[in-house]
Amino acid sequence: MNISPAGITIIGERTEHHGLCATDGNERSMPWFRDLGSTPHLEEFGFRHLGIVRAVAPYRFERKRIPQPIFLACAGGLGRVKTGGHWMELPPGTATLLPAGKAAAYHAVVGEAPWSLVWLCFGKGSRVPEASRTGRREFEVRPLFHAVECLLAECGGSHDSWLVRQSLGMIERMVGRFISPLPEMARFYSAWELIETELDGHWELSSMSRLAACSSEQFRRLCQREFATSPRRHLTRLRLTRAKRGLLESRRSIEDLAHEAGYSDPWAFTDAFRKHHGVTPRDLRRGDVANALEPEGESPREATS
Helix, strand or coil, X not given: CEEECCEEEECCCCCEEEEEECCCCHHHHCHHHCCCEECCCCHHHCEEEEEEEEECCCCEEEECCCCCCEEEEEEECCEEEEECCEEEEECCCXXXXXXXXXXEEEEECCCXXXXXXXXXXXXXXXXXXXXXXXXXXXXXXXXXXXXXXXXXXXXXXXCCHHHHHHHHHHHHHHHHHHHCCCHHHHHHHHHHHHHHHCCCCCCCHHHHHHHCCCCHHHHHHHHHHHHCCCHHHHHHHHHHHHHHHHHHHCCCCHHHHHHHCCCCCHHHHHHHHHHHHCCCHHHHXXXXXXXXXXXCCCCHHHHHC
C-alpha cells in the first residue's frame, strides 16, 4: 500500500501487475513501477506507461488529480471506475478514458473474478480529443490485450526495436479508434460541456438533446451508453458534485449553492444531497461525516444512481 497527499495505490498480494514505463519517467520512484520494464520507444508514440493488470481486491488506485489522460479497457472480470464525479462499472468489452487534471479512481470488486485490465497513460503533449474524455463505451479489447502482451514479451526478451515499434503502432491505432469519436459523440460531449457551465439552468431532455443536434431518444440512449444512467440523473450528479466541492472549498451559504445547483428549495436540495452523498450539506461542512461516508472500495449510491 502507498498513501500520499496525491492519492492511494494498493496492488495487493494476488494482483498481477506487468507493464512498461518511459525510461526518463519520474514514476520510477513509485513502488508499483519499480518492477516494470522500460523502452525508449514509448515516448515516440506519446505514452508514459502502459501494461496489463489482473486485479484482485483490495486492488485500488485513487488520485485527487491525474496529470495526464489514462485509458482503461476491460478484457475480463469486473471493476468500478470513478470519473466525472460518479462511479460506473467497467465490464468486459468496454473502455473509458480518464481526463487529465481531474480526480479519478478505479477499484477491483470484492468477490469477483480477477479484473483483467489494459491501462495506458498518455505523455505530456499528447493530443487527446476533448470529446472522448469521459464515459464508457463498447470496445474490442482482446486484440489490444494481445498486442500489449506481445509488446511486454518482446521488451522482456530480445527487445527488437522494429518489433517493439510495430507493437506500439498497433496499440496506438487500436486506442485511437476509441479516443477519436464519431461526429455525433463530439456533439454529445460538447453539449454536456455547455450544460456544465450552466448547471443552474432549467434543463429538459428536449433542450439538452437540441444542443447535441439529435433526437431526445438518441440523447437518452447515448447517456445510458456513455454514463450508464439517464440524462436527468447525470445532470443531478453534476449539480451535486459541484455543490459538494463548493461546500468543501468555500464558505458560501448552502442556499447559494443550492440555487447554483438548480434547486430553488433548499430542503429539496438537502434531501437530494443526502441521498447522493450519504450526508447532509450541513454535516459535511461541519465535518460530521464519520458514519456517513461510503466504505472503502464501495460506491453503491453513485454506481447505481
